[in-house]
Amino acid sequence: MATDRLVMTRPDDWHLHVRDGEALSDVLGATGRCFARAIVMPNLKPPVTTVARAAAYRDRILAAMPAEAAFEPLMTLYLTDNTTPDEIRRAAECEFVHAVKYYPAGATTNSDSGVTDLARAMPALEAMQEVDLPLLLHGEVTDGEIDVFDREAVFIERHLDRLVRDLPELRMVLEHVTTSDAVDFVSAAPDRVAATVTVHHLMLNRNALFDGGLRPHHYCLPLIKRERHRRALVEAATSGSPKFFLGTDSAPHPKGAKESDCGCAGVFSAPNAIELYAEVFEATGRLDRLEGFASHHGPDFYRLPRNRGTITLTRSPWSVPEELPFADSTIVPLRAGGRVAWRLED
Secondary structure, eight states: OOEEEEEEEEOEEEEOOOOTTTTHHHHHHHHHHHEEEEEEEEOOOSSSOHHHHHHHHHHHHHSSSTTTTOOEEEEEOOOTTTHHHHHHHHOOOOOOOEEEEOOOOOSTTTTTSBSOOOOHHHHHHHHHHHTOOEEEEOOOOOOSSSSSHHHHHIIIIIIIHHHHHHHHOOEEEEEEEOOOHHHHHHSSSSSEEEEEEEEHHHOOGGGGGGSSSSSSGGSSOOOOOOOOHHHHHHHHHHHHTTTEEEEOBBBOOOHHHHHTTTTTOOOOOOOGGHHHHHHHHHHHGGGGGGGIIIIIHHHHHHHHHOOOOEEEEEEOOOOOSSSETTEEEOBBBBBTSSEEEEEEEO
């Protein structure tokens, strides 16, 4: 039965970029208006490789967060070839680091310090298994001979299958999944393997990159894929499976950096993410499963309490601004200038 009002447990975002410096205060409010917590990505310059750096970054985030937003940043460390088991143990002992992020070197924005060979990171990974600190995976290979649209599938075949087998107690999240290959792998894997799903990968197939011309604000990494992959993601996200949960991968870049001759990868979805997820779930006739995906499955996997508060979405169409302030520039949000069917009540 159609509904015009949805009350749900306040959600969390299990994959978020908020940048640093002046830009922080321009993007944090978009997340804090809705999400109670967010796993904050560590790919700054320099990267957040230590507990001390994570603590300092957390302090900057809290200082920039609007006073009215009750928001908790959940910090991560950036895995490198040189991450030590001692640093992993320090992370597990502190209260604010909740995971460690793997980037293959050069895979995405500010990933130059990433892992060059997973064998080099094995001592840190074994320590993570020992102290039960989850591993978050940007699941792509970066080999030049591999087609960019196949990098996720090849990563699963070459690396993820072995990681799951060799580290039998390590909790892992395959981040921002984009393919039916990833959906199938996570679905068949042990319960300690889960995945986040972005709203832009649920909404768009790769035709959106070229709709009437080159669309730089739809350019992200991992890339959006074929329609059959998009449909597999929608089926997984709306299935009710606790293995799949919300992670926007909202990634702000100035308009000029997106619309350049070598544009940055990232979609800024935070200002309307939960409303767009609601559209996706409603289109499948599974709006009643949005709360599990957005508010329950993530905290359960991370072994954190579910949020106590609620949010309310109402069917009340509104127009997304063409641009928003961002440091000394502007930023273009997802579906800029378009209409959204659902609205978050104040």
